[in-house]
Amino acid sequence: MSAEHDRIRAVAWTEAGVRLLDQRRLPQEEIYWTLTCSSEVAQAITKMVVRGAPAIGIAAAYGVVLAARTCFSGTGSGWKRLLEADLCNLEAARPTAINLAWALTRMRAIVHDLPDHHDPEIALLAEARRIHKEDIAANRRMGELGTALIEGAAGVLTHCNTGSLATGGFGTALGVIRHAYSKGRIAKVFADETRPWLQGARLTAWELVQDGIPVVLIADSAAPYLLRQGEVQWVIIGADRIAANGDTANKIGSYGLAVAARYHGVHFMVVAPTSTIDWHLSDGTSIPIEQRPPEEVLTLGGKAIAAAGAEAYNPAFDVIPAHFIDAIVTERGVVCQPTHERMKVLLG
Numbered sequence: 001m002s003a004e005h006d007r008i009r010a011v012a013w014t015e016a017g018v019r020l021l022d023q024r025r026l027p028q029e030e031i032y033w034t035l036t037c038s039s040e041v042a043q044a045i046t047k048m049v050v051r052g053a054p055a056i057g058i059a060a061a062y063g064v065v066l067a068a069r070t071c072f073s074g075t076g077s078g079w080k081r082l083l084e085a086d087l088c089n090l091e092a093a094r095p096t097a098i099n100l101a102w103a104l105t106r107m108r109a110i111v112h113d114l115p116d117h118h119d120p121e122i123a124l125l126a127e128a129r130r131i132h133k134e135d136i137a138a139n140r141r142m143g144e145l146g147t148a149l150i151e152g153a154a155g156v157l158t159h160c161n162t163g164s165l166a167t168g169g170f171g172t173a174l175g176v177i178r179h180a181y182s183k184g185r186i187a188k189v190f191a192d193e194t195r196p197w198l199q200g201a202r203l204t205a206w207e208l209v210q211d212g213i214p215v216v217l218i219a220d221s222a223a224p225y226l227l228r229q230g231e232v233q234w235v236i237i238g239a240d241r242i243a244a245n246g247d248t249a250n251k252i253g254s255y256g257l258a259v260a261a262r263y264h265g266v267h268f269m270v271v272a273p274t275s276t277i278d279w280h281l282s283d284g285t286s287i288p289i290e291q292r293p294p295e296e297v298l299t300l301g302g303k304a305i306a307a308a309g310a311e312a313y314n315p316a317f318d319v320i321p322a323h324f325i326d327a328i329v330t331e332r333g334v335v336c337q338p339t340h341e342r343m344k345v346l347l348g
């Protein structure tokens with residue numbers, strides 16, 4: 001795999017703070033913000049400057065470094081007590097992707113072990129960097145494991161954005177697509193536009209075009225028709241939270257894709273690091289589904305597209321029952337036809 005397939009970084013640490021590529025402005029503008037306090041990072045997560053399950057976990061981990069820097073420079077030995085409010089604020093930024101809470105749990109463990117009088121920055125930054133690095137390594141591994149499932153030169157359909165922009169780098173589902181394409185296993189990539197935020201049109205197409213991987217964009221509602229044509233052998237998507245039995249929450253529209261894929265005999269692959277698995281939930285029914293503002297549906301590019309007075313329902317995610325999934329690909333291995341029992345091979 002050449003370096004050109006791993007150029008983009010949505011989140012980066014600099015001495016000045018956390019550097020984020022503003023994903024709301026792509027592909028028209030490539031604007032970077034350097035955030036210097038954790039409340040700005042929490043805001044950036046809520047407002048979708050940075051989005052995608054692993055990427056928001058990584059951004060939050062760096063946010064903890066900023067918070068600790070402020071708390072320690074302000075109060076010295078009282079920093080741990082003060083930090084808790086910042087941790088809670090970061091954790092509340094978005095509810096569905098478990099990677100956010102997972103990254104903060106790791107940061108909390110470091111905080112717990114540090115002495116009160118000690119400057120926490122070096123230890124916390126090292127952990128945030130580890131979380132970031134491990135995510136990229138997991139993506140690379142999943143790229144190989146997912147590719148091994150694809151036979152011939154397949155047509156694939158993906159949903160939302162699961163690439164470098166949504167992760168530490170390289171991507172989950174898009175990492176598989178990148179790797180498989182480089183090995184000649186993929187002939188054609190279709191991407192759903194992914195209303196209302198258009199992550200497919202604005203972000204996935206942007207990443208693939210940059211990599212020189214041809215991409216064909218479709219309206220979300222065209223997906224079942226496309227699957228019926230026989231040009232797609234695999235639907236490949238990411239995940240925001242996977243329950244212990246394999247039920248998977250992902251971008252709204254994923255459930256419909258899974259149902260249509262099963263109906264038309266198209267294989268369905270979920271690609272996610274084990275940090276996306278919530279072992280506390282036995283199934284997907286209690287995964288919290290983020291409800292976002294109605295304006296995101298009622299407007300497009302800042303302009304109203306519906307009659308004034310119309311209401312909107314805007315769930316950001318849905319849940320795919322495990323029995324619609326052919327394979328869950330993680331960095332620890334692949335679970336085919338996931339069940340509670342089969343998922344256990346991924347435990348520690």
Ligand code: MRU
Nearest residue numbers: 051052053160162166238239251
């Ligand atoms: O609302 P978003 O853009 O954060 O939703 C992102 C997704 O649903 C992705 O598919 C998911 O986070 C997996 S990203 C590797």
